[in-house]
Amino acid sequence: MRPELNLSDVEIVEFAELDIAILSHRGSPRTLPLSIQNFVAWRKANQLSPVNSRTFNIIYDDPRQATETEYRFGLGVEIKSNSYALAENTHFETIPSCRCAYFRHIGSEHLLSHSLEFLFTHWLNATQNLPGKFPLFFERVSFGPQVLETEMITDIYLPLN
Template identity: 45%
Template sequence: MATYQARCIKILDYIDTHLDTDLNIDELCAYAQVSKYHFHRQCSVFFGVSLITLVRLLRLKRAAYQLAYRNDSRIIDIALSSGYDSHEAFSRGFKKHFKQTPSDFRQSPNWEAWQVTYAPILHIRNQIMSDNMDYTVQTVTFPHTPIAVMVHKGAMQRLGITIQKFIAWRKANQLPPNKSQTFNLLYDDPTATPADEFRLGLACSLPRSIDTNDTDVTVDSIPAGLCAKIRHVGSDDTIGLAVNYLYGEWLSQSDFELRDFPLFFERVRFFPEVLESEMITDIYLPIQ
């Protein structure tokens, strides 16, 4: 069983890092050392979906993020990068899985339908990571950092709407990620907070002072101080496991206590600009 699981994990890792290529079944079988006569059935049992569906959903996830958050990307270009030969084929495939055409999704994304479709992959990634947790924790001093914050309040399924608003605000104020660090402030635990009360801060550093007349954006700061840090490489699907590790196993075995500031992320490399496997997020837990 361990060997079978390890091979399936290798397949998922390979797919994650080669989504931009023409994935070949013979190549995948050779890489994972799996017989092609049993390959599809093994993958379907382990992943909960067929291999073809798995690849399609991973590509469509990136397409959904590009549609929602990258308005300068043309739909036909997103279609071609997702493995479709035409706008029409992409539109049919996208609507089949997410109940909206790409154009409709770009105008008004239904993230709830998207999350239901994507649930099998989320489940398997968390299962894999929970069986293979290996985190390196550093203690670092984080500098005082002025930030602009837009607070999302409400169900996680509607977070995408707030992200769109914050991206638009950053563009209007000329604060792109290459000039301003990007942060998330985790005020609440989504597993322990009623959906309508859940809060998460979307933030960016302020390299210069600004006046904001936007009632949704406030000027604040991340205070200087000691933090426990994990560098998380890969999809956000499993980032919650790293957070739980800091609060649980690591903190209980350390001599530190928590400071009065929420755990926060710094987004170093972004999806969909890079593949999910290439995302980098630094997780900071304020301690003393």
């Protein structure tokens, strides 16, 4: 069941600058699970557990609009220093301080597209805000297999101008 969303569900927040290590997936969304496996292995090797290091996704492209070869998706983890050995397709990046539209999504990842459509179609138009230069990003607050799919929490941040 899709949740009913209202304009009041979205808050404007100030996101503080954050350093992350990011694995860049490029290519078909169907091959994303392999990138996720590589990212999880790299995190484990560097002792960057979701318990002590925040997890992020950078949404560079809409999979419905990007070509199979151009689609980009970032898998990120909060870091305290740049002293980690980087794996293939991994680099350091900073999520900049920015004013963001913020929404907490609870439930299945399959319903995220509904929340994103609401933000981009309804909320932006109703509030006359414009997207910023940094791409949309998620903070994965709780996710499988530690929690049930219906209890997963994803914080959605849309940087604004």
